[in-house]
Amino acid sequence: MAEVKLLGLWYSPYSNRVEWALKLKGVEYEFIEQDLQNKSPLLLESNPIHKKIPVLIHNGKPICESTVIVEYIDETFEGPPILPKDxxxxxxxxxxxxxxxxxxxxxxxxxxxxxxxxxxxxxxxxxxxxxxxxxxxxxxxxxxxxxxxxxxxxxxxxxxxxxxxxxxxxxxxxxxxxxxxxxxxxxxxxxxxxxxxxxxxxxxxxxxxxxxxxxxxxx
Amino acid sequence: MAEVKLLGLWYSPYSNRVEWALKLKGVEYEFIEQDLQNKSPLLLESNPIHKKIPVLIHNGKPICESTVIVEYIDETFEGPPILPKDxxxxxxxxxxxxxxxxxxxxxxxxxxxxxxxxxxxxxxxxxxxxxxxxxxxxxxxxxxxxxxxxxxxxxxxxxxxxxxxxxxxxxxxxxxxxxxxxxxxxxxxxxxxxxxxxxxxxxxxxxxxxxxxxxxxxx
Known part of the structure; x- marks a missing residue:
């Protein structure tokens, strides 16, 4: 079974975009709330370049940048399309x-x-x-x-x-x-x-x- | 036949990305060099929000932002793929x-x-x-x-x-x-x-x- 984790902040609009896409597609995921004052080793190793949330980890592979993640979700999972077809x-x-x-x-x-x-x-x-x-x-x-x-x-x-x-x-x-x-x-x-x-x-x-x-x- | 125009500057890296994609796909296009000190009505009406080059005009419809245009070209024209498949x-x-x-x-x-x-x-x-x-x-x-x-x-x-x-x-x-x-x-x-x-x-x-x-x- 696909393992999906989201490193985020529940009150961040950037995290929300990713949660939106995951929920729309019906993907089960583990939300791992981050503390930006004390960044976790998982966040730092998953997004070494920007060190920011959100990060989606799918089968152990991290994807960063909220809109990039939303496109990835749209291309990877079944369910209602997020981007138009044309x-x-x-x-x-x-x-x-x-x-x-x-x-x-x-x-x-x-x-x-x-x-x-x-x-x-x-x-x-x-x-x-x-x-x-x-x-x-x-x-x-x-x-x-x-x-x-x-x-x-x-x-x-x-x-x-x-x-x-x-x-x-x-x-x-x-x-x-x-x-x-x-x-x-x-x-x-x-x-x-x-x-x-x-x-x-x-x-x-x-x-x-x-x-x-x-x-x-x-x- | 598809009509493709590119509003750009030959020495701009942003224009170059779009030209690169068009050439790679073998798309014939008309390059319309712009004067940024004296912006053309065509540029202003094609990119009213940013008023910047490059703008691709395909069958009369404008597309702005170089990386957005490159993805559009990749999805629209036959030829070698620009983005990976996976x-x-x-x-x-x-x-x-x-x-x-x-x-x-x-x-x-x-x-x-x-x-x-x-x-x-x-x-x-x-x-x-x-x-x-x-x-x-x-x-x-x-x-x-x-x-x-x-x-x-x-x-x-x-x-x-x-x-x-x-x-x-x-x-x-x-x-x-x-x-x-x-x-x-x-x-x-x-x-x-x-x-x-x-x-x-x-x-x-x-x-x-x-x-x-x-x-x-x-x-």
């Missing part, structure tokens, strides 16, 4: 996954940094979401009429951003500013199918509250 | 392509920036190449025993870095520091098969010399 649609899905890989980390920086670096990150998030808002003007999903790879790669914009806003009291996004993005986000996080794959909002909120300094708190 | 090997190839996408731009910054930003970029290039040197200790190619996707994605480290060193007179790499990387690079740029796909060294050198301020020149 090569052009696949390219568009990969384009958006790359977009979120490059632009997405500004979301975390907007809440966890301070001062000038934080303001710069907020501006980057707003620029990213303006692009997304424009893209989703007449579309329900990033590619075709089906939820898939690009949407999974957009998980931090869909759930984490709003939870971090609530946890910190800092509002970055309003539906007046970004109506199409907000409509997409509402649908994304309230869809009963997606709820099976996303972490519970309340648990994520409690975890992120503890990590984000509330607005107005003494510095 | 899903694990494909994941490793994508891991390295992502590594060079993230770390590679420091090569350009090492020569085109000045002062502190330049020194930081040089340090980043050295860190990147130490990883590559270690990886290539007992290997001829990044994945298995075959030149492919990851090696094409490493084209700037293989050819452009050395040409920029010669153009600027600034030496970043020696075979004492990085013996495995240098052995891989020598083999890469001197392989007669690869020469069919890379720009001519002398022409690239002349172009880059004109763009890089020589070391020791008055500032």
């Amino acid at each position: 090569p052009y649609d696949r390219a568009i899905a990969r384009f958006w996954a790359k977009f979120f890989a490059e632009k997405g980390p500004a979301v975390g920086r907007s809440f966890f940094l301070k001062g000038e670096a934080q303001e710069k990150a907020k501006e980057e998030v707003y620029e990213m979401l303006k692009v997304v808002d424009n893209e989703l003007k007449d579309k329900k999903f990033f590619v075709g009429d089906k939820f898939g790879f690009a949407d999974i790669a957009a998980n931090a914009a869909a759930l984490w951003l709003g939870v971090l806003e609530e946890a910190s009291g800092v509002v970055l996004v309003t539906s007046e500013m970004l109506p199409n993005f907000c409509a997409w986000r509402d649908q994304y996080i309230n869809c009963s199918e997606n709820k099976k794959y996303l972490p519970l909002r309340d648990e994520l909120l409690a975890k992120l509250k503890a990590r984000v300094q509330p607005a107005g708190a003494p510095k | 899903p694990y090997d494909r994941a490793i190839a994508r891991f390295w392509a992502k590594f060079f996408a993230e770390k590679g731009p420091a090569v350009g910054r090492s020569f085109f920036l000045k002062g502190e930003a330049q020194e930081k970029a040089k340090e980043e290039v050295y860190e990147m190449l130490k990883v590559v040197d270690n990886e290539l200790k007992d290997k001829k190619f990044f994945v298995g025993d075959k030149f492919g996707f990851a090696d094409i994605a490493a084209n700037a480290a293989a050819l452009w870095l050395g040409v920029l060193e010669e153009a600027s007179g600034v030496v970043l790499v020696t075979s004492e520091m990085l013996p495995n990387f240098c052995a891989w690079r020598d083999q890469y740029i001197n392989c007669s098969e690869n020469k069919k796909y890379l720009p001519l060294r002398d022409e690239l050198l002349a172009k880059l010399k004109a763009r890089v301020q020589p070391a020791g020149a008055p500032k």
Whole structure:
């Protein structure tokens, strides 16, 4: 029987992408929560180059980088497809996954940094979401009429951003500013199918509250 | 008949990846050289999000991001495969392509920036190449025993870095520091098969010399 282990953090959007793909395919796996303050020998030897989560270990062989892992899962296991079948649609899905890989980390920086670096990150998030808002003007999903790879790669914009806003009291996004993005986000996080794959909002909120300094708190 | 256009710059490693894939597959294409100081309406409408080269336009439909385009070409056209067949090997190839996408731009910054930003970029290039040197200790190619996707994605480290060193007179790499990387690079740029796909060294050198301020020149 295939042995699948996932080294991750339950509250990380990068880990969540991989869990999403595994659950969608119905793959049984062992989730091994990591401590990034004290990295495990298994993590260090499985991802010696980046020393980051997530790492999927399949039959003893490690695979790193969340979107690379999701493509691997899609190509390796039976079950509903994650990437579209058509090569052009696949390219568009990969384009958006790359977009979120490059632009997405500004979301975390907007809440966890301070001062000038934080303001710069907020501006980057707003620029990213303006692009997304424009893209989703007449579309329900990033590619075709089906939820898939690009949407999974957009998980931090869909759930984490709003939870971090609530946890910190800092509002970055309003539906007046970004109506199409907000409509997409509402649908994304309230869809009963997606709820099976996303972490519970309340648990994520409690975890992120503890990590984000509330607005107005003494510095 | 399929109509394939490539918006690019002949001396850009990003364009070169796409040209490499098209030539490998034997696809006829029209190369439309771009002027980045005065971006064409076709470039702006084909890549409205990043406004960057390369863009492949296939039957009127644009595809952006060099590695996304190379995967599209591999999935769309007949001819020798670019990515490996095995899903694990494909994941490793994508891991390295992502590594060079993230770390590679420091090569350009090492020569085109000045002062502190330049020194930081040089340090980043050295860190990147130490990883590559270690990886290539007992290997001829990044994945298995075959030149492919990851090696094409490493084209700037293989050819452009050395040409920029010669153009600027600034030496970043020696075979004492990085013996495995240098052995891989020598083999890469001197392989007669690869020469069919890379720009001519002398022409690239002349172009880059004109763009890089020589070391020791008055500032």
